[in-house]
Amino acid sequence: MIKSVLVCLEGSSSAESATRLAIDVARTCGARLAGLAIVDEPDIRAGAAMGIGGSSFKHERDDALVADARKHAADWIALFERRCREAGVPAQGLEVVGRPADSILEEMDGHDLTVFGRDANFRFETEREDLQTRDAILHRATRPVMVVPDVAEPALGSTVLIAYDGSNAAKRALTSFGNSGLAQGRTIHVATVDDNGARAWEMANRGVQMLAPLGIPASVHNVVSLLSNVDSLFALATELKAGLMVMGAFAHSRLRNLFAGSATHGLVEKSPIPLYLQH
Amino acid sequence: MTGATPTWAVGPFVLYLLLIAVLPLFLGRFWEHNRNKLIVAAALSLPVLVYLFGNKGAEGAVEVLHTAFDYASFMALLGALFTISGGICLRGSLIGSPAVNLLFLSMGALLGSLIGTTGASVLLIRPLLRANARRGYSTHVVVFFIFIVSNASGLLTPLGDPPLFLGFLRGVPFTWTFRLFRQWFFVNFALLAVFTVMDRVLLARERKRPRRDNSDLFALPGDDGPLRLEGRLNLLWLLGIVSFVFAIGSFGGRLLGESYLRSTVEIVGLVGLAALSYFTTAPAVHERNRYTWAPIIEVAAVFVGVFITMIPALSYLAERGATLGIVRPAQFFWASGALSSVLDNAPTYLTFASLATGVANAGSNLLSAANLGGLAAHPFGEKLLVAVSCGSVMMGAITYIGNGPNFMVKAIAEQHHVRMPGFFGYVLWSFAILVPLFGIVSGVFF
Numbered sequence: 001m002i003k004s005v006l007v008c009l010e011g012s013s014s015a016e017s018a019t020r021l022a023i024d025v026a027r028t029c030g031a032r033l034a035g036l037a038i039v040d041e042p043d044i045r046a047g048a049a050m051g052i053g054g055s056s057f058k059h060e061r062d063d064a065l066v067a068d069a070r071k072h073a074a075d076w077i078a079l080f081e082r083r084c085r086e087a088g089v090p091a092q093g094l095e096v097v098g099r100p101a102d103s104i105l106e107e108m109d110g111h112d113l114t115v116f117g118r119d120a121n122f123r124f125e126t127e128r129e130d131l132q133t134r135d136a137i138l139h140r141a142t143r144p145v146m147v148v149p150d151v152a153e154p155a156l157g158s159t160v161l162i163a164y165d166g167s168n169a170a171k172r173a174l175t176s177f178g179n180s181g182l183a184q185g186r187t188i189h190v191a192t193v194d195d196n197g198a199r200a201w202e203m204a205n206r207g208v209q210m211l212a213p214l215g216i217p218a219s220v221h222n223v224v225s226l227l228s229n230v231d232s233l234f235a236l237a238t239e240l241k242a243g244l245m246v247m248g249a250f251a252h253s254r255l256r257n258l259f260a261g262s263a264t265h266g267l268v269e270k271s272p273i274p275l276y277l278q279h
Numbered sequence: 280m281t282g283a284t285p286t287w288a289v290g291p292f293v294l295y296l297l298l299i300a301v302l303p304l305f306l307g308r309f310w311e312h313n314r315n316k317l318i319v320a321a322a323l324s325l326p327v328l329v330y331l332f333g334n335k336g337a338e339g340a341v342e343v344l345h346t347a348f349d350y351a352s353f354m355a356l357l358g359a360l361f362t363i364s365g366g367i368c369l370r371g372s373l374i375g376s377p378a379v380n381l382l383f384l385s386m387g388a389l390l391g392s393l394i395g396t397t398g399a400s401v402l403l404i405r406p407l408l409r410a411n412a413r414r415g416y417s418t419h420v421v422v423f424f425i426f427i428v429s430n431a432s433g434l435l436t437p438l439g440d441p442p443l444f445l446g447f448l449r450g451v452p453f454t455w456t457f458r459l460f461r462q463w464f465f466v467n468f469a470l471l472a473v474f475t476v477m478d479r480v481l482l483a484r485e486r487k488r489p490r491r492d493n494s495d496l497f498a499l500p501g502d503d504g505p506l507r508l509e510g511r512l513n514l515l516w517l518l519g520i521v522s523f524v525f526a527i528g529s530f531g532g533r534l535l536g537e538s539y540l541r542s543t544v545e546i547v548g549l550v551g552l553a554a555l556s557y558f559t560t561a562p563a564v565h566e567r568n569r570y571t572w573a574p575i576i577e578v579a580a581v582f583v584g585v586f587i588t589m590i591p592a593l594s595y596l597a598e599r600g601a602t603l604g605i606v607r608p609a610q611f612f613w614a615s616g617a618l619s620s621v622l623d624n625a626p627t628y629l630t631f632a633s634l635a636t637g638v639a640n641a642g643s644n645l646l647s648a649a650n651l652g653g654l655a656a657h658p659f660g661e662k663l664l665v666a667v668s669c670g671s672v673m674m675g676a677i678t679y680i681g682n683g684p685n686f687m688v689k690a691i692a693e694q695h696h697v698r699m700p701g702f703f704g705y706v707l708w709s710f711a712i713l714v715p716l717f718g719i720v721s722g723v724f725f
Contacts, residue, residue, distance in 0.1 A: 047307030049679055049702050052299060052581045052623050054686035055311050056573035061690035068696075128698055 001181040002029040006111040008104055009037040009076040009093075011124065014117030018148040019080060021274060022115040024155060025146075026089045029181045033091040035080035036107055037073035038100045041066050043126050065125045070095075072124070101136035108143050113180065115146045118268060138249045138264065144176045144278045145249070147268055156182065156274065157243015162190045162218070163233050163267075164207035169248025173278035174207055177246045178214040182276070191221035191236055193229045200224060230266035242273060249277035283598050288330050288591035291323040295588050296622045298323075299581060300680055313580040320584025327588050342590055345649070348542040349448050350586040355549035356444055357395075358575050359520055362553040364398030365570035366513040366560035371506030375411030377478040380420055383407045384427050384474060388467040391432025392439035394517055400429045400684040401568065408695040415485050418699060421692040422708050423474040427467055429684035430676035434463040434669065438524060440682070442619075442628030442671045449629075450652030451664070453528035462669050462724055469716055510564040516556045523548050578683070585626050593633040597648035600637015608666040609725040611635060615667045616674030616717065620681040620709075628671035635663035666725050674717065677709040678702065 007022040009015065019035070026033050044065045050058060077093030084091030096103045100122035108114040116137075121130040137145060148154060160183065164170050174190075177183065190207040194200035200222030208218045225232040237245055249264045267275060298319060302310040309315050331339030373379055383403055390399040404424060411417040433439030436456055437447035443456055527545050535541040564570075596603075605614050615631035633648035639660035640646050646653040646660060654660040675682030679689055679702055689699050700708060 045307075047304045048686075049300065049304045050686035051680045051683045053574040053578040053683045054303070054690070055577050056571065057687045057690040058303075058307075059311065060569065061694050064694040 001179070002031045002112040004032050004034065004111040004113075006104075006108050006114040007033055007035050007080065008114065008116035008120060008122070009035045009073075009080055010117065010120040010122055011072060011076065012117050012119050012121060012150070014119040014148060014150040016117070017151050017154040018115045018117040018120070018146075019083060021146070021148050021154040021156070023084060023087045023089050025113070025115070025182070026084075026091075027087065028184075031112070033080075033084055033089055034107075034111060035077055035084075035091060035093045036104065037076045037093065037095050038103050038122050039066065039069045039073050039095060039097045040100055040123050040125060041069070041097050042099050043123055044069065069125050100130070100133040101140075104133070104137055105140055108137075108141060108145075111143065113144050113146060114141065115148060118147050118149045118271075134268070138268070138277060139279060141249075141277075141279050144173070144180070144276060147271075147275045147277060149272060149274070151272070154274070155243060156186070157241070158185075159187045159189065159240050159242045160244045160246060161233070161237045161240055161242040162188065162207060163245060163247040164190050164192055164204055165248070166192075166203050166206065167248050169279055170207075171210070171248070173246055173248045173276065174210055176278055177276055178211050178216055182244070183211075183214075183216045188216055188218035189221055189236075189240055189242070190218050191223055191233065193223040193225070193232045195224060197222050197224045228266070230270065233267065234270065234272075237273060244274050244276060245271065246276040249279045284591050284595040285330075286595070288327065289595050291327050292585075292588040292592035292626075295320070295323045295584050296626060299585075300622055313577055316577070316580040317583065320581065320587075324584055324587040327591060330591060342649075343587070344539075346586050346590055348539055348546075349445075350582065351546050352448055352542055352549075353441070353444060353586075354575075354579050354582065355546045355553075356438070356520075356524070357397075357441065357578060359549040359553040359556070360395040360398045360438065361401075361575050363513045363516050363520065363556045364394050364401045365568050366510040366516075366556050366564055367402055368509040368564045368567045369402060369406045369506075370509060370567075371406070371504060373406060373410035373506065375407075375414050375417065375420070377475060377482060379410055380407070380478055381471060381475050383410070384423060384471055387424065387428030388432045388471070391428055392435035392463075393521065395438055396429050396433040396440050396682065397684045397687070399432060400424070400688050403428060404688050404691050405568075405695075408692060408697065411697075412695070414482070415488070416481055417697055419474070419477055419481060421688060421697055421699060422705070423470060423477075425685050425688050426676045426709070426713060427470050427474075429688055430682055431463070431466045431470065431673050434459045434672050436521075437528070438521065440672045440675075441625040443668060445625055445629055446632060446651050446655075446664075446668070447524075447528060449632075449648075450650040451655045452652065453525050455655050456668065459665065459668060462665075462673075462720060465723070466673060466716065466720060469719075470712075473712060509567075510560050512559050513556050516552050516559075519552050519555075520549065523552065574683075574687070582625075585623070589626055589629060593629055593648045596630060596633040597636045597640070597646075600634045601641060603634065603637075605631075605634060606638050607725075608662045609721050611663050612666040612670040612717075612721055612725050614670070616670030616677075619671045620674045620677035623680075624671045624675040624682055628667060631667040631671070632664060635660060635667055639663060662725075669720070669724070673720075674713075677713055678706055 005022050005026055007019055022033055045062045048058060073095045077095060081091055081093050122133050123130045162174055164174060190204045192200040192203040204220045204222055208220050211218050221236060223232045223236055331343055387399050387403050411420055437444045437453055447453060531541045535544060605611060611631055615627055619627045632651055636646045636648045636654050639654060639657050646657060654664050679686045692699050
């Protein structure tokens with residue numbers, strides 16, 4: 001059962017959705033929340049190519065950006081703590097100075113689940129967008145991660161779709177989800193996408209059998225489709241009105257993903273519903 | 280009589296320019312301290328000084344002394360212009376409409392040659408950023424500011440950009456740069472035209488998007504009162520500098536001789552004007568401009584090494600210029616420009632001016648790299664010097680490291696929450712806009 005959730009705070013609307021969803025999860029599971037705001041001082045103060053006479057201007061610029069980042073962090077923590085108080089959920093804010101990916105990966109070891117917005121930009125002082133942090137977390141996280149898109153009313157809904165391909169990552173994701181308490185009171189579906197319908201059915205059935213000892217009944221789906229894996233899963237999720245999708249993240253090597261593409265990437269980029277991922 | 284300059288003597292100069300470019304990137308903390316800059320300068324200057332005093336004896340000592348006076352004059356002018364521009368503050372509530380932005384950039388294009396590209400940048404960047412504070416996207420405003428105000432504007436007088444002042448110190452007449460008016464007008468006009476179109480298109484797009492807070496895009500940004508200029512007395516000191524430098528350049532030789540007396544009078548006069556500016560400017564004006572001595576001290580620390588290490592390098596190029604394959608004006612324009620874009624443009628200008636001396640000499644020894652006045656008066660040398668001047672000054676805009684004010688403007692913009700491109704992002708901007716324009720300049724003028 002989830003007892004502690006780490007929420008990565010940041011100013012985007014998807015981060016806002018992530019906070020509200022995390023509060024919902026905490027209320028459901030009786031968990032505590034920790035709101036993490038990051039001041040990316042290493043990247044702000046990193047060396048830069050500059051002309052003669054630029055050092056003092058860089059120093060002044062760095063100080064101003066760090067001060068601005070600290071102010072944002074303090075504001076986000078204050079807002080997070082107020083929201084949690086209003087929702088009656090125990091919570092604590094935390095400000096960390098460091099590179100975002102490293103800071104989040106270090107903090108997440110102390111929590112059962114980490115939640116962040118899909119479009120969160122933790123390097124907001126120096127970069128327009130921050131896919132790098134998100135990808136680093138999804139590749140290196142040792143604990144489950146929930147990625148939340150920008151939605152008006154974030155909620156996990158009453159139906160969950162588990163995408164199962166038999167990989168170690170998928171097994172870990174399925175097992176940790178089963179133990180999290182999030183399956184309670186929800187309808188669970190396990191789906192495998194494959195060109196061979198029989199093979200897909202057998203694989204999905206194995207997934208269902210893994211949930212059985214945890215007392216979680218689930219339905220089997222084999223998906224044979226001309227669409228890509230990502231689009232097939234989306235189509236099934238829409239059909240089932242799923243509010244959450246569970247899957248293993250980056251099950252294959254980076255080299256293979258480079259040539260064949262990554263289902264995780266595609267799902268994270270396009271999913272209209274929250275994703276529960278584990279590497 | 281000493282022989283030709285050995286090739287190895289050029290090494291410290293080349294290495295020093297490379298270190299100035301890469302050390303801030305890879306050893307930023309180390310390079311931040313002026314003491315460390317002086318250590319690097321000293322380490323690379325030492326072999327040069329040993330060569331000059333050891334191999335060239337009295338002749339080398341004279342070269343070092345002459346260079347020391349050049350350095351002092353150079354720093355006196357930079358310091359004076361920096362102090363005076365730091366004492367002027369443009370205040371008032373402005374709205375960042377395309378017309379206002381165009382006015383700012385046009386003013387900057389004119390001012391750059393009067394108070395230096397750094398001075399014009401310091402004076403205009405903060406008011407321009409305040410005026411555009413409510414625009415959702417103003418990156419292009421700052422990028423074109425760097426192109427125009429921080430670089431292309433400084434072509435018309437020796438006060439405009441350090442390379443041209445170095446040329447002036449080495450004998451190029453004060454009014455010689457006036458002949459660069461056609462290139463100056465062409466480039467600045469073209470950039471202003473492109474900017475105006477881009478600004479209008481981006482503003483039209485922005486107006487179609489609803490603002491999060493439903494505010495008016497052009498509501499007055501702040502309560503800063505009517506438009507006004509603080510520190511106006513500095514305009515008088517600025518006029519003093521322009522007149523003084525012109526007078527020294529035009530009459531100093533006749534009245535004071537070409538000796539160190541002329542340089543001494545120049546240095547004392549410039550320092551005096553800087554002191555007048557500093558002590559007659561209200562501290563509040565300096566405070567608003569965030570004026571400190573730190574940038575000019577940093578420039579002084581770095582240029583000690585530049586001036587010493589370039590002594591044998593310039594002699595080498597003047598001796599062997601014609602054999603290096605760069606012989607035509609267009610080649611000088613692109614070569615000096617290409618190097619100015621990645622190394623500081625002041626030493627690059629002198630490098631190619633010396634090379635041009637060697638080319639124009641064509642085997643004779645009539646022209647000297649120590650006196651560029653001869654090159655400026657030579658029928659072919661003049662064409663080469665025009666190309667070098669244009670290349671060094673204009674192409675300093677291609678990267679953030681090509682000219683001093685570039686990074687300064689970027690840093691100030693980021694403090695005002697303008698999202699500036701990174702090093703390579705900015706290079707994409709300059710390759711898309713400046714390089715094709717310089718291609719036209721090369722075809723038309725060289």
